[in-house]
Amino acid sequence: MTPIKTENYNSIKLIECPRDAMQGLHNWVPTQTKAEYINLLLKAGFDTLDFGSFVSPKAIPQMRDTREVLELLDLDNTQTKLLAIVANLRGVEDAVQHPEISYLGFPFSISETFQQRNTNSSITQSLVTVEEMLNLCHKHHKTAVVYLSMGFGNPYGDEWNIEIVEKWTDILVSKGAQILSLADTVGVSTPEKITHILPPLIKRFDRTEIGVHLHSTPQTRIEKINAAYMAGCKRFDSALKGYGGCPMAKDDLTGNIATEDVIYYLEEKKEVLQLDHVYLSKAIAFTGQIFM
Template identity: 50%
Template sequence: MQQIAPEHLSKIELVECPRDAMQGWAHPISTATKVDYLRQLLEVGFPVLDFGSFVSAKAIPQMADTAAVVQRLDFKSLKTPTRLLAIVANQRGAEQACLHEEIHFLGFPFSISETFQIRNTNSTRAESFERVKAIQQLCIQHGKELVIYLSMGFGNPYADPYNSSVLNEWAEKIAGLGIKIISLADTVGLATPKQIKDALTILIPQYTDIVFGVHLHSKKEDSLAKIQAALEGGCRRFDGALKGIGGCPMAQDDLVGNMDTELMIHYFHEKGFDLSLNDNALKAALDMTSRVFI
């Protein structure tokens, strides 16, 4: 594998995603348990915490208490550099998220696969693009930042058309709305390292004012190769979840886990990155996972 000299490294932005870990968990996780776990994660000092979502409680019952969670976090009292991100799927959810000044980012899952977009947000890609326009205006009005996840960003299990032209087409449309953060999501773990590197190598030079991230799902044996490929492709924003827990419950029956945050931390340390995380708080958060995810 290509070695990357530490002197050429820029800052890595780790996005910890307990929301993605929790949302498909089979057993209900209490509000109090979520709050305790999130407060511990906030002590670690991740740049971004994808903590909850304002979506249909029928579709994702595990996230029905997100408003209560953010209220009980007592975020303002915590001395943390972490900024909160909440996922929304429509304008109503975005309006609810905007009521909370503690939330800095709103994330919208925009699928390159028409089938999955309908399955995930009950709207076509064309309809969802109109939603993105409206949500972006809400974000501007309320001082929030919109993050667009291009889900099924490396192919899909539904036989919907996919190639680099499809990816580029939607990236261009999203960029045209003034979106400054786009994350390529390997929703069901289909991506190869070559696909990841090639996509980023094409997109990043085209849109120099946009931060491109990756939200990769992966089997353990493929994780390091995918991280390496994204890094070599120029990516510096990586989503993950402690112990690789989670996956998208709307995608397919067999969930492929999230990228393991602990694995990424070790990897980036070996590459010479200073992640500025609280190691003791991280250890405590790792210990908590066995009590949260039971």
Template identity: 60%
Template sequence: MLKLIECPRDAMQGLHDFIPTDVKAGYINQLLKTGFDTIDFGSFVSPKAIPQMRDTAEVLSKLNLSYTNSKLLSIVANKRGAEDACQFEEIDYLGFPFSISETFQKRNTNSSIEESFARVEGIQELCVQNNKKLVVYLSMAFGNPYGDPWETEIAAYWGSRLHKNLGVEILALGDTIGVSNRDNITKMFTELMKELPNAEIGAHLHSTPNSVMEKVSAAYEAGCRRFDGAIKGFGGCPMAKDDLTGNMPTEIMLSYFNQNNIGTNIDSNEFNLSMEMAKNVFPN
């Protein structure tokens, strides 16, 4: 069963100008009509770190969940954020950014990889207690710009510990700086899915527009059935060398799935309305 995760949070969080709360909520309410498995809608992190997401709780209060089967995911960076998120019954998933690059993990969450592993343990306990599921993003899974050690085996090592030791069921492989390609995507997904047959392994890839088809097809053919994206590829990582590198554009991924007769559960009319609304949410 294919799962498509739309990520307006990732698309919005790096924007300098604050998007009004009603605009955020209106856009997410439209996405909730579209048929996505999950909406990555906000984050419970320090407003000093991510000021764009300081209104996540207020946005949540304005969402109409009565007409949707889509689930909600929010990002957390520590136990305090997880405790805040767990107060809301409407949230189904908590997401934690776990980098296999020591440098990036320290910059992103102010902790080492081992310290972050301990954080995940506490967050996983909260999830179990509060009927949530934890999604751990293995960021920098395909390389990093710092010269930190990187190879498939490192991602497999941490993925195995998270899954087998802590019981994390969902791991998303993050191509943070857009360096993935057909070969390393195929190798990474094939090896992790073989190593962790009971885990759900997702793809949170960044890409230039002309590489999207190659990346989504490589992941799908390797067995991936969980894909993160953002309409028009908004968002991404400012450390990427190419300014065109952003999130996987949802509309291009949908083209791949439709061309190959792969069911997506997406309502095309509602998706087109979402595309139109995005023009008024994000700067050109």
């Protein structure tokens, strides 16, 4: 599997995030149940599944069985690629050993407070990890996805402005990052912020795939999706029914953008998504066995 080329991309990419949806659940989801759910998603036709993570089980106990889940996945009849989240070099080294995984995602926060809280490392230390991840991904024929966490603001009092977002985007691209996803994390984005931030980044870094990983309440999902789409974004992270949230951010989780809303919006815009709605419906029905 060769690194994915991202230059001059024109098609919409839907990134379904069962890992993000499940990681904060307190009740253990059995390995077999996780795998059954992800296998349905693999048949639904998403570009990528953010399916698991190689992180400390003490930090995210729900994801401690990612390796076992991977062994149960049916990857023979799907074009969907797998993405795994890592938080340190050990996680990178573990993840690159699995040929089934195409993408490694790293949460790089422009908030020093949240970087420490999320990965137990500073921004400076995390930049070194990103560089090492990029090197190992190249060596093992994988592609890195760097999440620009707190990309739309943060609740911790750290300095935030669009210049800081642009600065770190510039640095990460100069290090070799091909895919960046601006992550809201705690749901502080607004249509105005999205409209202000995304267009200049997409225009300036036109050889970099720039997406969004937004969190939202149900009332504001569509307006955020619309703002990102109209800004030129073609890569959308989401989770069925809007489940999920980052347990490292705060106790009162703000859910993901609901995949159903993204699909509805994009189909209204006549985008061709190449989804299998039969398996999509089966996956939606199966969420009742996980999120109770």
